[in-house]
Amino acid sequence: MAVSIKSEREIEFMREAGKILAKVHDELGQAIKPGISTWEIDKLGEKLIRSYDCIPNFLNYNGYPASICVSVNEEVVHGIPKKNRILKEGDIVSLDAGLIHKGYHSDAARTYAVGKVSPEVQKLIDETKQSFFEGIKMAKAGNHLFDISNAIDAYISKCGYGIVRDLVGHGIGTSLHEDPQIPNFHQNRRGLLLQPGMTLAVEPMINMGRADVEWLADNWTVVAEDGLPSAHYENTILITDGEPEILTLL
Numbered sequence: 444m445a446v447s448i449k450s451e452r453e454i455e456f457m458r459e460a461g462k463i464l465a466k467v468h469d470e471l472g473q474a475i476k477p478g479i480s481t482w483e484i485d486k487l488g489e490k491l492i493r494s495y496d497c498i499p500n501f502l503n504y505n506g507y508p509a510s511i512c513v514s515v516n517e518e519v520v521h522g523i524p525k526k527n528r529i530l531k532e533g534d535i536v537s538l539d540a541g542l543i544h545k546g547y548h549s550d551a552a553r554t555y556a557v558g559k560v561s562p563e564v565q566k567l568i569d570e571t572k573q574s575f576f577e578g579i580k581m582a583k584a585g586n587h588l589f590d591i592s593n594a595i596d597a598y599i600s601k602c603g604y605g606i607v608r609d610l611v612g613h614g615i616g617t618s619l620h621e622d623p624q625i626p627n628f629h630q631n632r633r634g635l636l637l638q639p640g641m642t643l644a645v646e647p648m649i650n651m652g653r654a655d656v657e658w659l660a661d662n663w664t665v666v667a668e669d670g671l672p673s674a675h676y677e678n679t680i681l682i683t684d685g686e687p688e689i690l691t692l693l
């Protein structure tokens with residue numbers, strides 16, 4: 444397992460790629476309203492990414508047919524945008540987006556409430572986001588990779604939610620998916636030593652009910668087996684000598 448350490452020059456490209464993606468997410472977030480189709484969200488996302496002279500890295504990745512993964516309610520990740528899938532008040536929607544800028548990838552996900560949702564569902568969204576921040580408190584040079592995993596697990600387990608185990612976070616750089624894999628659940632080993640210059644996509648996927656997931660017949664859409672809502676929050680981060688730098692926030 445070779446984990447790449449980015450040079451200062453590469454880090455600058457990763458920063459730019461991250462900032463652009465943060466802007467794309469910001470604009471997509473403002474478009475989320477009852478009545479919009481998941482297809483329209485994808486088209487807007489692709490247009491925004493290309494407007495920054497970037498390439499949507501998900502499009503055609505292993506045959507994935509869109510630029511933005513749009514996952515509604517019990518859909519965990521990798522939902523395929525569709526003209527006839529219209530968001531309605533009370534839904535939640537996870538948008539996972541990524542792009543390539545000057546040869547460097549960024550990757551980030553957000554979950555939004557569509558109009559007003561129940562307090563229980565809003566809590567799932569908020570705790571999923573918070574678990575990312577709990578995890579990256581451990582993302583420091585000198586700590587080990589699974590300190591991040593264990594911190595996410597410890598936080599989410601207190602909430603009583605199910606942590607998805609079939610999908611994990613990952614290194615990122617000149618490829619969308621690089622080593623290492625980053626589980627969001629407890630590990631007994633410590634994992635690799637974190638070093639400045641590592642760039643990682645940390646992405647808890649949290650189910651309100653049980654952790655088990657299954658794949659729909661489209662071979663992409665991952666859903667919670669029990670049909671309860673699921674949330675996703677992801678940023679690309681940089682390990683430094685001090686606090687991690689979150690590259691995909693404004």
Ligand code: MF3
Pocket residue numbers: 500501502504505507512521539540541550551644646
């Ligand atoms: N953000 C996803 C990940 O971290 C990538 C989506 S895979 C795609 O793995 F095929 F849908 F692009």
Ligand code: CO
Pocket residue numbers: 550551612613644646677
């Ligand atoms: Co990712």
